Amino acid sequence: MNNHRVFRYLLDALPLHAEEGNTREDVAESELVSVIQADSGNSIAAKTVVAVIRRLFESLALLDSTALAAERWAFVSFPASLMARSILETLATSGKTFFAPGYWIQGGHRPDEIVDQQRALLSRMENQRTADPKSEAMPIRTVHVAWGIIRFGSKFLLHRREDKLRPDKKGYVFPGGRLAMIDLPVNKRTSESLRDLFRIDSNLAKKAETQTLARELEEELGLLQNEYSATYLRTLAPYKKLEGTQNNHAFTQYNIAIYSIQLAQEGELKVLEKLETAPNAWAWFSASELADGKKKDGKSAFIDAMSAELGQEIQNYLSKVPDSSASPLIYGGKNDAIDLPSKVGEPLLRGDTGRERPFQVDLSPEEWEFLMILGWHARGLVIHPKEKSLTLLGAGWLKLNIEALLTIAQNLSTKLASLDFGFVETHAMGHCRLSIDSSFVFFHPNCFQYQWMLEDADKSIKLTLKRIETEWATLAAENLIVELPDNLILAISAIENGDEPKGDAQRESFRIFGPARAIGLRKFISGKNGLLQILVPTSDT
Template sequence: MAAQLIQSLLPHLPRFAEEEGDFYSVPRQALIDALVKEQIDRTAAETCVSVLETLLDTLAVLDKSRLQNGEWCFASFPAQLLATSVLTAMSDADSRLFPVNFWNTRDIADDRKDQQCNVLRWIEQARCDQHATGHAPPIRFIYVAWSIIKLDGKILFYQREDTKKRFDKASGDYGLPGGRANQNDILGVSDSAQMLAALQAPNSDLVLNALPSTLQRELREEAGLRFGEHYQFSLWRRLKPYRQVQGVAPNHALTEYYLDVFQIQLTLEGFLFLPRRIAGDERLAWLTLEDIARGESNDGKIPYIKALFDDFEGDRAALVAALHELPDSFAPAYRLDRDNYGIILSLSNSTPIAGGKLGKEKPLALTLSPYQAELLLGLAAHLRGFVLVADKPSLLLHPFGWIEVVDDSVLQRELCDVAAALKDGEIIVEVRRERYFRLSIRPDLIYFDDSLFAFIVDHEVLQGVQSKISVTISRRAFATVLGKAEGRSESFKLTLELANKLIDLAERQFTADNELAVKIEDAYKKGLDQEPRFKALGLRKLVHREDGMMRFAATLEVR
């Protein structure tokens, strides 16, 4: 019936000359009357003309001003050709604008997907660009759960599925881990029609409420992270819906996106699992906040987070500032975390472990065997960031002082015994699943016995006339049950005057209130004591007061 109506209308269409520019228009009412003369019901004729007029107006082939006056008039001869081509195809049961199976998507090659995408992208971009108000309505609705996993000031990204098919650099190739909701995320709805209607509708509460399930599924698929075991999450930001001609080929259209961005809090297991996963999957990559601000990493990775930029009104600096304020996805959370406090460990069984307010440390009443004390020393060395060469294949070293003991029940039991012996004191050894262990003290509160350290200076340099000289402070290597803690040396520039005074302090005895000794201490505190490299060595103080005397802690070596 519809084809017959169009066939009846074709002879009555207006005409435009191929040359010289002659043309004529046809009143809309005349077209309706022509169909009625063909024994077609007037209501059906009016509907047919109205629908076809809408189609031709959408194709922009009709002169707009004449159309407003109730007349059909083609804008040009090519416009007439396009209109006639489309209407002829619609009226001919044997005509198609595409091959019969063109829009099939199952088991098709990438080139066919690209062809479909090209058609949809051209049509949708044109519809968007040519909309009179600039606000074309979307025809595709996507609900997305994104995650922010932040460690050491870096954000984790995942390579997008359509990276090789992006059409412009602005599309980016790395997105935040996560993805779009699908039918499997919506629980409690058995009616597939209701479910699909919700997924393809704007601002659907049913789908928005399912985004936490989307997040869990996508993180499991993309990063191998399992909710509960590896992480918890909380909603960070629900973005304003945004529109863009976008999609994974061939699903390309003017799309309205609804995005919830979740902040991830990793468990210890998740924190230790993630680096291994990233090492084995090149699609996962860390980008710095500077990369995000710049829009590209140094190695060419382009983050695609346009929705986030838009939510911050395009202000990259504001977005980066907000990301900077977010806490890391894993916090060390040490049990002992006090300022102006210290724990001093010794290599000698005859010297007890001391602890307390800095400068007023006292021996701690610990009931550890020499072997257990050496285990504790190994945990402390790793916690402090010393290079620990583990001599046990069952031992894995992790950040924040954690060690992992695999398939070694003896060592696991020994560490559990140390933890039990210390459970009521200042020093706490954390145990997780009898597999993960650490000394739970903020690393900068851990110090080591003075006997490990040497202050080294060249004799000839001391005789020179230069204003500043190089001195070396070294920490010698030492053995622990967990392995050998390697030594470390650092060079520092001191004034020749201060170096000589420190040597004088090392070679002579000064009371704590001696004027010269106090001045030496003050000069040391303002300079060397503030150096991060000096602090990293693990020596509590090079110059400190003890039992009413000003003491030089390290062994002096003038060579």
């Protein structure tokens, strides 16, 4: 049987469809078999060819399903008949291809528009293939992944995926990545290994996962193996999803091994410097943001496999992952929460909310300014450094680039340590941070102001963390709109007028003003000697 001629015979026998309207032919499948059998003399081969082409056309939704149930072929439309004829014409003509030769060859030299075309085609096919809930789709791609969790305090480091940011795709993942053939021993980098690697329980992949992690950490962060240690935590249950960067896009089964990373001092500083030189490639997420899958700035985390397995426990699980820092935070409990002073001469407040006590530190004006810079940065608020005097690094770290700042930092650290509360940490290489969990770093209420927003139907307060101008940086103002229930509006108004509010205004305000803690306000209303007072001054004060 001539392979090309048989498609020509089948093409000539296809039913016709009018270009306009619904006038169409239908033809019995047995007639199509007879056409091919007349040429080949082989009934089995003829039935096989027709069955394959039928399934191809059926999968492309070209044939009318009602007619097909009666063993007859009829096209659903004129364009559908054109698609069928184009396919058979290509198959019937020697040397003809649907895509240009080399179209599917991979490599960094491939133009973006070609890669995007391929991705769009694969995405459309795979989306349709996996959409039917009545049948379980099988994955056609297997990926073995090793993640390294890097945690500094309450923040987790994520890397931007190796793909353009797409509106419908999550953009950040834990450091690490997928296994590559280069991770295998030299004698295993063969085509014979591919079948084992396609298995979700591949022995080769399991043995190579630490090498995968080491290679990825070096590629992404420049970390050498003597600059960190990796501790195995768990392997997630196999996870299936239509995913893949660029044109490696298909319904995929993921096998993900998770490690915690403990950095040596050299490794930690290298990570910080890397984040400084490539800030757009990295993002810090809190455990709650990872549980939500996104940050307020729109950055999203692709950790769906972990979320699917751990569910509501993901935040609790992440909180137990060891800190990666070579020098973990010294203070991380609620009893060490602090309110930084709003001016020189004002004491810090230290302690759990409701039990704060003054902590007197004699700060020079320069030390106070530097302390506020550290607090702003610990909270992740906007800072505009002046004349490259300092560099903002991740996890609350600053790199101090001038001698004057280095001296101030060292003096401040020594002063606090002498008072047995050494929460300003310095390193010999010019790095400094607040060594307190950032969720327990607050600012004195006098650093804020508020004003009523009562236009239209809105009932809210605009809360502002006021800008601070220092010698080395501008600490940008932060605004927050807090929507208030009617009872709290009445309570705040009563306190403003010197009256006693109804209900538990202190408890209610602590709940409603919860979002303000993200910009450093511990509480809006406080009670003293049985009287309630608003701690934050108004914008008119």
